[in-house]
Amino acid sequence: FPPKKIIGNMTPELIDLRHQSLQSWFREVLRHPEIGHSALIQWFVSDQKYQINEEEILEAIDGGIYLKQDLGKMGYLHILRKGRFRKKWCVLRNNILYKYKSHTEKHPTGQFVFITCDVTEVAFQEPGDIDLFCFMVMTEKDKLIFGTETEEDTEEWVDCLAAATYPLESPDSDSEKPVNV
Incomplete structure (x- = not known):
């Protein structure tokens, strides 16, 4: 991964690169046969926990x-x-x-x-x-x-x-x- 926040490295390009790297890593985790199908991971990626009143x-x-x-x-x-x-x-x-x-x-x-x-x-x-x-x-x-x-x-x-x-x-x-x- 690109480094986390260290003084002077919060450029938009570096933030985007870190975001993309984290998404790639998470996709790899989801492909793992045991981890990707666990109840906790399924809850985390589900829309149920994000139910918010539209108002x-x-x-x-x-x-x-x-x-x-x-x-x-x-x-x-x-x-x-x-x-x-x-x-x-x-x-x-x-x-x-x-x-x-x-x-x-x-x-x-x-x-x-x-x-x-x-x-x-x-x-x-x-x-x-x-x-x-x-x-x-x-x-x-x-x-x-x-x-x-x-x-x-x-x-x-x-x-x-x-x-x-x-x-x-x-x-x-x-x-x-x-x-x-």
Whole structure:
């Protein structure tokens, strides 16, 4: 087999090669007269264990298929970096916010891992033509500003991020008031 995850070898080509090698190996295991016909292997390859309520399955715009419980939120976010907002397709899964160049990309260009943070709506005026509804994610080390094009989207992102993370331990925090940045 190609090597497992080692720093720097997670290229899509290597992942595909490992996947193909694992499939070939599994096919060989299934051909073995005793192992391939065992009850445990038959159960493993059967469709019975994968019975999922169809209402729990969500097909994402990016073509991926997710269980609703795995997917917090997805959509375009404007991310403030170096004094400018950049529009990125973002997918929140558990406490990780993956960012993509667009909704058609298959591989993320980066990610934010939020374990403990505070998420609040903020008033932020972007010089330019775009009026954004913004929110801030404050971690122990960083303050990140995100913007959406509707107030409803901002509220949904704030709720989803707050539900996916633990709040920062701060005796003075007042997360109910909007913050001016």
